[in-house]
Structures are given as C-alpha cells and as structure tokens.
Amino acid sequence: MTVTRLLDQDRTAITFTVDGVQVPAKQGDTLLTAMLTAGLGHVRTSEFGDGGRAGFCWMGACQDCWVLVVGKGVRRSCTTLVEPGIEVVRR
Amino acid sequence: MRIVVVGGGPAGIRAVEQLVRAGVTPIWIEEGPDGGGRITQRPPPGFTRDHAALYGADAGRARRLHATLDAMKPRTDWRPDTLVWNIRPQDKVLHTLTNGAAQGEVAYDALILCTGAMDRVLPLPGWTLPGVTTLGGAQVALKSQGVGIGANPVLIGTGPLLWLTALQYAKAGAKPAAVLDTTDFLTKARFGAGMLWNLPTLLRGMGLFAQLKLRGVKLHEDITPLAIEGVDGVTAVHWRDAAWKEHVTPCDAVGMGWGLKPEAQLADLAGVPFDYDATQQNWVPRKDVAGRAPVAGVYLAGDGAGIGGVEVAELAGARAALAALGDAHLPSDMALTQHLDGRLRTERRFRKALEQAFPYPAKLAARMEDSTSVCRCEVITAGELRAAAAADAPEVNRAKAFSRVGMGRCQGRLCGTPAAAVLAKALSVEVPEVGRLRGQPPVKPVPLQQVG
Amino acid sequence: MIQADVLIVGGGGAGTSAALHLARRGVRVVLLERGLVGGQATGVNYGGVRQQGRHPAGIPLARKSREIWSRIRELTGSDVEFDPSGHLKLARSAADEAELLRWNTLAVEHGLRPRMIGRNAIRELYPHFSDVVIAGSLMEEDGSANPRLLAPALARAARKAGADIREGHAVTGLEHDGTDFRLLANGTRFAAPWLLNCAGFWGGEIARQFGEAVPIEKLHPNMLVTEPLPYFLRESLGVVGGGLYMRQIARGNIIFGGGRGESDAGITFTRPRPDAAFEVMRSAIAVIPRLEHAMVIRSWSGTDGTFADHFPVLGPSRTTPGLIHAFGFCGEGFQTGPGVGAVLSELVMDGVTDVPLEAFDIGRFTAAQIAV
Numbered sequence: 036m037t038v039t040r041l042l043d044q045d046r047t048a049i050t051f052t053v054d055g056v057q058v059p060a061k062q063g064d065t066l067l068t069a070m071l072t073a074g075l076g077h078v079r080t081s082e083f084g085d086g087g088r089a090g091f092c093w094m095g096a097c098q099d100c101w102v103l104v105v106g107k108g109v110r111r112s113c114t115t116l117v118e119p120g121i122e123v124v125r126r
Numbered sequence: 127m128r129i130v131v132v133g134g135g136p137a138g139i140r141a142v143e144q145l146v147r148a149g150v151t152p153i154w155i156e157e158g159p160d161g162g163g164r165i166t167q168r169p170p171p172g173f174t175r176d177h178a179a180l181y182g183a184d185a186g187r188a189r190r191l192h193a194t195l196d197a198m199k200p201r202t203d204w205r206p207d208t209l210v211w212n213i214r215p216q217d218k219v220l221h222t223l224t225n226g227a228a229q230g231e232v233a234y235d236a237l238i239l240c241t242g243a244m245d246r247v248l249p250l251p252g253w254t255l256p257g258v259t260t261l262g263g264a265q266v267a268l269k270s271q272g273v274g275i276g277a278n279p280v281l282i283g284t285g286p287l288l289w290l291t292a293l294q295y296a297k298a299g300a301k302p303a304a305v306l307d308t309t310d311f312l313t314k315a316r317f318g319a320g321m322l323w324n325l326p327t328l329l330r331g332m333g334l335f336a337q338l339k340l341r342g343v344k345l346h347e348d349i350t351p352l353a354i355e356g357v358d359g360v361t362a363v364h365w366r367d368a369a370w371k372e373h374v375t376p377c378d379a380v381g382m383g384w385g386l387k388p389e390a391q392l393a394d395l396a397g398v399p400f401d402y403d404a405t406q407q408n409w410v411p412r413k414d415v416a417g418r419a420p421v422a423g424v425y426l427a428g429d430g431a432g433i434g435g436v437e438v439a440e441l442a443g444a445r446a447a448l449a450a451l452g453d454a455h456l457p458s459d460m461a462l463t464q465h466l467d468g469r470l471r472t473e474r475r476f477r478k479a480l481e482q483a484f485p486y487p488a489k490l491a492a493r494m495e496d497s498t499s500v501c502r503c504e505v506i507t508a509g510e511l512r513a514a515a516a517a518d519a520p521e522v523n524r525a526k527a528f529s530r531v532g533m534g535r536c537q538g539r540l541c542g543t544p545a546a547a548v549l550a551k552a553l554s555v556e557v558p559e560v561g562r563l564r565g566q567p568p569v570k571p572v573p574l575q576q577v578g
Numbered sequence: 579m580i581q582a583d584v585l586i587v588g589g590g591g592a593g594t595s596a597a598l599h600l601a602r603r604g605v606r607v608v609l610l611e612r613g614l615v616g617g618q619a620t621g622v623n624y625g626g627v628r629q630q631g632r633h634p635a636g637i638p639l640a641r642k643s644r645e646i647w648s649r650i651r652e653l654t655g656s657d658v659e660f661d662p663s664g665h666l667k668l669a670r671s672a673a674d675e676a677e678l679l680r681w682n683t684l685a686v687e688h689g690l691r692p693r694m695i696g697r698n699a700i701r702e703l704y705p706h707f708s709d710v711v712i713a714g715s716l717m718e719e720d721g722s723a724n725p726r727l728l729a730p731a732l733a734r735a736a737r738k739a740g741a742d743i744r745e746g747h748a749v750t751g752l753e754h755d756g757t758d759f760r761l762l763a764n765g766t767r768f769a770a771p772w773l774l775n776c777a778g779f780w781g782g783e784i785a786r787q788f789g790e791a792v793p794i795e796k797l798h799p800n801m802l803v804t805e806p807l808p809y810f811l812r813e814s815l816g817v818v819g820g821g822l823y824m825r826q827i828a829r830g831n832i833i834f835g836g837g838r839g840e841s842d843a844g845i846t847f848t849r850p851r852p853d854a855a856f857e858v859m860r861s862a863i864a865v866i867p868r869l870e871h872a873m874v875i876r877s878w879s880g881t882d883g884t885f886a887d888h889f890p891v892l893g894p895s896r897t898t899p900g901l902i903h904a905f906g907f908c909g910e911g912f913q914t915g916p917g918v919g920a921v922l923s924e925l926v927m928d929g930v931t932d933v934p935l936e937a938f939d940i941g942r943f944t945a946a947q948i949a950v
Contacts, residue, residue, distance in 0.1 A: 037359075037378055041298040043173045043272035063172035068271045076358055077256045082806040082830050083505035087358060089256030091502070091540075093263035094164065095157060096244040096389065098535035098571060099502065101805075101873070108573050109871055110226055114158060116170055212852060216842040221852050229856070504829075518730060524614055527621065527726035535805055535875050564847065571805060571873035574859045 038071035049119040066112035066123060067093065067100050078102055078112050079126050102126065127454050128153065130220065130232055131202075132210050132392060133240030134161020136436050137428025137443030139191055141238050142198045144447035148457050153203040153232060155210055155222065161195045164242065164262060165436045168192060169270045180269055182294070187436065211568035213237075213395040215421060221567075227577045236423045236450045239392050240443055241430035245383035246408075246543050248283075248308075248491055252354030253382070254502045261287050261383030265294065274300040276379025280363045282351050283383040284309040285484040289334040289345075291381060296341045303377035305338065306365055308384070308487045310348035317483035350490060354380050384486045387543060388430045394565030397421045402558035405478050406433055407486045407543075409562040415467060417446030418453070425450050433481070438473045441466050491544040492551035500548060501541040503534020508548050515552035521561040525549050535571055538563040582608040582742070582770040584926055585759055587749055587784060589615035591915020592904045592922070593776030594732035594743070595646075598653070599923035601739035608770070609733070609741060610763045612748040616729025618778050622880030623799055623912045624823055624835050625725040626814055629690060630665045630717040631681060632910070635889065635937035637688040642933055643917025644719065650916070655738075656731040658723045659827075665720030666695075666704075666813040668865065669713040674818035678715040692717050706810055708867050722814045722825050725912055732916070752787055754898055772900045774922050779883035781891070781905025789897045790940050793947045794906050797884040798839035800854045804872040806830030815865070822861040832872065834862055839879030848879040884908040886947070892918060892938035894925065902926070903940055 047062040053070060060069035067090050070078050077087025078100050090100035093113045100112040105122035112123075129145055131138050134156035145152045162168045166181060166188040181188040198204075205224070210232075212221035220237070222230040245260035252258070257276060259267070261283055264275045274295055280303045281292050292305045338345060348368035355362040355374075362376045385406075393411035394400070398419040400409045410432040417425045427446040428439035445466045451458040494500065496509030506529055514528035522545060525531060531545045532538030538545070542563045550557045584600055586593045589611030600607045611617075627647055629640040651657045669675040682692045695714045700707065704714075733743045744763070751762030759773040775784045782794035811826035824834035837854030855877060863869050883906035885891070890908060895901035902925055904918050911918070917933070924931040 037276055038267070039274045039277045039300065041268065041272055041274050041300060042179075043169065043175045045174070046172045061172075063170040063271075065170075065271060068267070068273055071256075072273060081254065081505060085254060085499070085505055087256050088254065091254075091258065091263060092244060092260045093266040094244065095570070096536065096539055097260075097502075098539075098875075101535070101571070103871060108227055108575060109571075109873055115226075116159075214849070214852070518734065520614075528730070533876065535873070537876065566876050566878055567850065567852075568874060568877065571875045573870075574804070574863055574872050574874060575870040576856055576859065 038068065040072055049117065051117050051119065051121045051123065053123045054125055060117045064117045066102060066110070066115050066117055069117045070112065070123070127236070127456065128234050129236045129238065129450060130155065130234040131238045131240060133242060133428065133430070134158070134195065134206070135163025135240060135242050135428060135439065136166065136191055137240035137439040139195050139198065140440045140443035141240060141427060141447040142202055143194050144444050145451065146198055146201050147459075148451050150451070150456065151202055153234075154198070154205065155208045155220075155232070156206045157209050159206050162192060163436070163439070164266065166191050167266060167270050169272070173272065175272075184436070209570055210392055211570060211572050213392055215397045215424070218423060223572050227573065229576050234423070236425065236454060237396070238425040238427060238446050238450060239396070239430060240428040240439070241389045241392055243386040243388050243429035243433055244539060246385050246387045246486055247382055247540055248351065248384055248487060249494060249498050249500050249502070249541070249544050250351050250354055251495065251498050252356060252360070254499060255354060255356045255360055256358065257356065257360035257379040258354055259379070259381050261291050261381045264381030265291050268294055268298055274298060274379075275381055276360070276377065277301065278303040278377050279379040279381055280304050280306060280375055280377040281381045282306040282308070282363065284487070285383070285385045286331050286334070286480070287383060289331070289338060292343055293334050293338055293341075296338065296343055302343050304344045304346060304363070304375045306349045306351060306363070307345065307347045308349060308351070308490065309484055310368065313485070314483045317479045385481065385484055386429060386433045388432060389539070390430050391537070391565045391569040393419065393424070393426055393430070395567060395569065396424050398424060398426070400562060403432060404558070405481045407481075407488065407557070408433065415470065416449035417442055418449050434473065434477050438470065438477065441470050441473065445470065486543065488547040488557055491547035494544065494548055500545050501531045501534060503536050504530045506531045511545060511548050512552045515549050519549070520553065522546055522549055522563050523561065526563060532563045537566065537569070579767040579769060580608060580742075582606045582768060584608075584772040584774060585610065585761055585768055585770040586774040586776055587761070588776035588778055588781065588905070589729055589733060589743065589745065590618060590620035590776060590778055591616070591728055591732065591911060592907075592918040593774065594729045594736055595916045595919020596774050596776060596904070596922040597741040597743060597919070598732050598736035598739060599920050600926065601736050601741035603923065603927055605927070607741045608768055609736070609743045610747040610749055610761065610768070611743070611745045614745050615733040615743065616726065618880055619882035619907065619911060620729045620915060621726050622801065622878055623725050623882070623909065624801060624833065625722045625825070625912060626665070626823065627660060627662070627723050627913045628665045628717070628720045628814065628816070629913070630667050630692060630715065630720055631816065633888070634684055634688055635934070636910070637685065637690065638933045639914050639917055639921070641689065642920065643914045646916040646920060647723070654731040654735040656727060658727045658731050660721065660723040662719055662721040664813040665717045665816065667715045667816045667818060668707070668711050669818050670710050671712070675713045677818050678713065682715055690717065706866050706868060708865060710864055716813065720814065728912070728915065732919070752784065754788070754901070759900065772902070772926050775901065775903045775905055778905055779881050781903060782883060785891070785903060785940065788895060788901055790895060791948050792885070792891060792906070792940060793943055794883045794885060796841060797882040797909055798841055798848050798879040799835055799882070799909060800837045800839040800850045800858065800879060801833070801835040802850065802855055802858065802874050802877045803834070804832040804869070805875050807832060807872055817861075817865070822858055822865065824862060832869070834858060836861060841881060848881055850877040850879050882907060882909055882911065889937050891940045892921070893935040893940065896941045
C-alpha cells in the first residue's frame, strides 16, 4: 500500500519516532498520514491474527487506528496531528 | 437557559447561528480540532489550497459555512477536541472527554445533536487489509491531508460520493484503476426522475459521470464485488460484471462505501426511539419536522438524524435551533421557520429519490461467504453470525451476545448494517425485523486513566 | 389452556436450570419468560463462578452448583466459556489479610480448599500487581464463564429434554384455584400444580401476590470492558471489601466492575453510572498499573434483586402449597443458578434437597423490614 502525497505538500518538514525509529513527516499531517506515507504499512496489529491495520474511515469513527503516544496515552492516529519529536508506539 | 450544540458540521453551524441571533450563548462541542463537517472539512493549519481547489462545486457553500463557523466561535462557549461519550438524560448531563484525556461534565436544558454520519460498508474478503478505506476516508485523505489512499485505487460502492471521489482522485493526479458501482443503470434511471426536485444537484451528478469518462476512468455498473486481494496491502480487486463474468483489477488501494448511516449513538443514549426508514435502509432517531425528539429538551439535525445531505443539514440545523428557542419561549424568527419548513419538504423528496437510486446492496451482504469477517474490530465471521442465528438469536442484540458481532471498539458502527442483512437472511425475515444494535456508553473508547 | 406439571416464571439461570432438571426427570414443564432467556441478571453480570468469600450459609449451595458447572458441557452441549481459572481475592491492608485468613478457616470447615498467598509469593507469582496488593487468597476451582451464554444454553438443553420454553411471554394473570396455579401469558392460559418463582427482582411482586411481600431492592451492576490487551491475567480477581472485580478473557478483553449502576423509568435500559465507573477504573489501575493505557470500549448494567442480609429467597412459600420461590440472588446468582435449578427440581420431585435452605426462607423478614 502506498498512501501517496498528491496535493498541498509544501509544508514544514518535521520528524517523530515510531517504535523508536525516526520517521519524516510534515506539519499538519495526522499520525495516520505520516506513518502511511512514510511506508510503515500499518499503524496497529489486529489482536485476532488477521494482520496489520491501517485505519479505515479516516474520520474517527471506525476505531481501527489507535496508537500509543508516549506521555499522552492512546490516541486515534487519524485525528491526532504529528508534533515534532513525539514518540509513537504501535500496538 | 443552557443550550448545548454537539457537532460543528453544517447542521451545528446553522443551529448555533440561529441561537446566537436570538441572544443565546450556547455551549458548542466539537469532537475534532475544528468544525466544518465532512463534505466541507477544513485541512489543519499549514495547508494552502483555496476553497475552489478543496471543494469544487461546493466551494461557495464551504466558504459561507466556514465564515459562519469562524464568526460564531467567539460568540459561543466553543469546545473543540471534545468527545461527548455519554448522556444521562434523567439528569440532563453530558459526559465529555477533551484532548483524549480530560473528563468533564456539561449540564444542559436543551440539547441539539448534530452528530453527522459515516459510510455504510459491505464487508468483503480482504476488507481489513491496509489500503482499504471507506469512500469518506478516501475523500478526507485527499481533502484534509492532500494524500491519496493509493496512486491507483479501485473505488467500489454506489451513490454520488462514489463518482465524486473518483473524479477528485483523478483531478489530484491519481489514476483510479476502476470505479465499480453495484447499482444497475436502470435503477438509477428509474429513480433519477424523482431527483428533478433538485435539478442542480442532479445535473452535477450527471456531470461527474461525463467527466470521469472523459478522463478515461473505467466505470462499471451492476457489478458484484467478490474479494480484495493482498497480503500486507492491496494488490487487486476481484469482481463480477452484470454478465456474470469475473474480472481481476490490479490496484494499490480500495475505497468502499454504499451511502451513509447516521452517527446516532448519542440520540440513542439520550433515550430517543428509533424507526426503520425503508427508503434509507437505516434506523433513524425519531423526530418531528422541526427536529424535536420525543425526549424533552432533545433536538436532532443533520445526517445524524437521518441522511439528508449537506443542504438539508444546514436547513435542519437552523430549524432545530428555532424549535429549541420557541420551546423555551425565547424569540424565534417565525418567517424563517416557515421558509425552512418549505425548503425541507422539497429537499426530502429529492433525498428519497436519491436513496432509491443508490440502494445499499443488502442482498449482497446477506450472501456474504461464511469466512468473511463481518465485524472487523473483533474479527467475527459471517459464519459465526449465522451460527448465532441458528442458536436462537431472533434479533441483532442477541446475535451480538452470542457471537460478539458489534462488541468491539467501534460498537457496531461498521458491522451493524451488514450484520443485520446476514442475520435477517439466516432467519428468513425482513431486515427491520432483526432490529438494531442498542447503543452503550462510551460511544467511542475512553481511557481508564482519567485526568481532570 | 396448557396443562403442565410445573410452571416456571423467569428464564434466568435458576429458571432454565430448573426446566432442564425437571424435563430430564420426565416432568411436563413450561417456562414463561417475558423477554429472551438470560436477558436480565443472569445475562449481564460479571460472569464469576466464585465460591470464595461466600457466607458459610451459602457455601453448600455454591458447592452443589460448582459440581454442576464441571458438567456444564455434558449437561447443555455448550461449554458456556466456563474456565476454572481460579479466583484470587486480594488484600490491600493487614486488616484485609486478616479477613482472608478468617474466611479461609471457615471455608475449610465447609470442605473448600482456599490457599493463602503471602507477600513474597504474590510479588513473585503476579508481577503485574502494584505494591498496594499485599496478599491474596486463591480458590483454584473457581473461575468464570460467559454470562450471555448460560441461560440460552440451559434453555436449549431443556427444550431438547422436552421442556416448553416460551420467550416473549410476560405473565399478565396469576392465581391459585386451590388445586392449580393458573397463569395468563401472551394470550395463552397455563395451569399446573407447581409454580416456581424464578423472576429475579420481579419475583418480589409475584411473592406479594401470594401474600408474601418481601423487602427486595433493585441491584444494578456496574460493568465495563476494555479493548483486547495482551493476555496476562489468568485468575478472576476480587478485593476484600468488594468494589472491584476483574478478569481477562482469552481474547484479551478485561471485564471489570464495581459499585452500582442505575435505572430510570424514562429510559428503557439500565445504565452504568459514570461516577461509579471512574471509581472502579481508578481502583483497577491502582491494583494493575499497566491498565493505565487501556481503553474502556463498552459498559453495561442490568437488574438483579437484592436483600439487606445478602441472602436470596429460596424455598417453599409459607402461604401457598406448590409455590417455590427462587429469586433475589443479590448479585451472586450466576454461579448458583445451575445449582438452584437442581434444588428446585429436587423440592418438586423428592420433597427434599441436600442443600440447607433455612437462611433463605421467605419467612425470615420482620414486619418492620417488609413495611420499608
């Protein structure tokens, strides 16, 4: 899967970490956008053995993109904006 | 008089506008960081596309809505990033969660719920793969993030959003691999006539179709989606055409959606009864023409009160606010009330035709293979649901109790519609007879750890 | 009119188990349930199959029921997700620990085998507990089951054995004609010389109609469940003094509760209470700190009947021959339900049961208690 940057991408470059690895992003990206455009492939793993999940509805309804933001708690990646240096842990 | 408006979309914006006009300062709660709704969703700060680029034919509407939104924020008790996760109607109290962490309570005398809608889906083998989104999700990605769910997505479903999303992707530089519409041309043509009530919207729909053809996007009608193929992501869609021939379309993403369903969980928790709307194929919270629910002090407007689209949402939001003001013996604009009632009548006729022209394919859902996951949260298959039916589950809540369908994080938002179709077929009854999944707090997950 | 040997009102664990046990002995039994079987207290509780902590007067019934739980699959064809994972009751103070020791001594006298786990052992065996936990008592043969499955499984088995289980049958007429009980439900008349009152909280109203008012009160459990989490918690947990109970199912969700929910005549359904939910969420994190990052995805309540002395009403009517009461299980009826059904079948068929029922007698309430 390749979430592709198409429009309006002239924004400030920032970085954050996912599972300890530095990931590039742009100011205004949601965690979901940043993780998927960076090629991470999924944002969480299904508890029931059917693989990775990468969100579904992108609007806070399906509850399929929760990640842990260190120091903040569990957040929906589709409705949470990236901030420089934040540490995301995939569950 | 404490009036609380939940939702900062078109209905909420127009409701708040009327309240402020009447001298009321409502508490205005929005789950996201900004209002604007879905159709006219604004990107976060830092994005630079203008309204025309973002919203196309809806640019004027978006501009007007955003202007009112921004004008109203300082004149209300505006509370963004705040989820209402529970209602205790006996005490008229909302329970809120701000910034995903801080618990709060909000008391109200009148409550206007403008909670919007989400896509209706048809579970397919492979629909939980990364790269599969709702049509709404595909749109939000493009509109509010400037990204495509893929460079060559297949878009499956039915309804105006299907074509609109395809065109938006094509214009943005992606190349949709195919648009697969489950509705046949005749159904659309038969009910299309009923849309003459709203000629501009009808023409716009027809225009979309033509533009997609011009751009070389392949459109297939009356198709049956069979499966989404892939391992860690999407590689192809398997589908069958009207002549029963099977096709495999390579792609890197899939957007799917069959119309919308109300996000009516809060109305449910407020104690509002629901009725099955056979045209919409949705359970809809009960309200009068003005938006009054049968629960004192509760008003409903916008798609959360039954799918009507953005135009109806604006009208109904204003109308519900006028009803709340009138019921509280506060000044309300009688002439505007009459005007809105007339407009809403016309719009509803159009909407009925639209829903009939683009039906939810309940028969396809009912025929789902046993191995397909109906419930993506808990990974419950259609076979498990059918086994529940065989074990004396005459309605969906009992089927949920037996099979765990709808018990996951999303609380049946996604699986509710297809699960009802599967269960009804298994029990040989009509879809409304199996009922609807009852809402339970919290309407969305809340952390055990509490702050504030 | 439908003539039966035994009429049962209420399709919870007690009623459906009674139907099964009676049908297996060849009795013509009709069970009338207002909604769906197991829709009230039996279906919405925590799912604890727990003997630990029970009052000595309740232990014989709990033991009888526990024996049936070990046969639940052969009895019903379903395992009801029964998992004898052990029940661990936690002490958070020296006084708590003394209370555990006191109960353990009593329990041993009644044939149970609880085991104390001291300070060092509990650290070693359960590293996920915080320091507030200083000791525990483990009842290895206790555990849990899925409350949503019990009554439906018993009802299915009862039907197979010949019982007539009627859902959607609210009893609207109820009398005793000197020989038979005559009931009207859903437009049909039913008659039988025996009537088993297994109607949960609403059993109080049935008793009142036979001149035996009881001081029953509504009890709404306050239940929550988390998203699925990595599996780490084998035992079902309780704490001395109550207020928190918690278990993790194999799928990963943690089911927990404490405090009381609420009901409102204006709303169709009972609800958990947010204040009680917050309290139990705090307690849960205090005991298991790793839960701080967990999300609650659903909550629920229901209606049980309870009495001030925390004993149910179980045994023959004092006013009406042929009427046997079994209601008001004070939040502890899930574990005992299968056993209560067996006891009821013995009272009908044999006139006696091996379980002492004195503490549960409907005649135990004083006039002053009933007046309240």
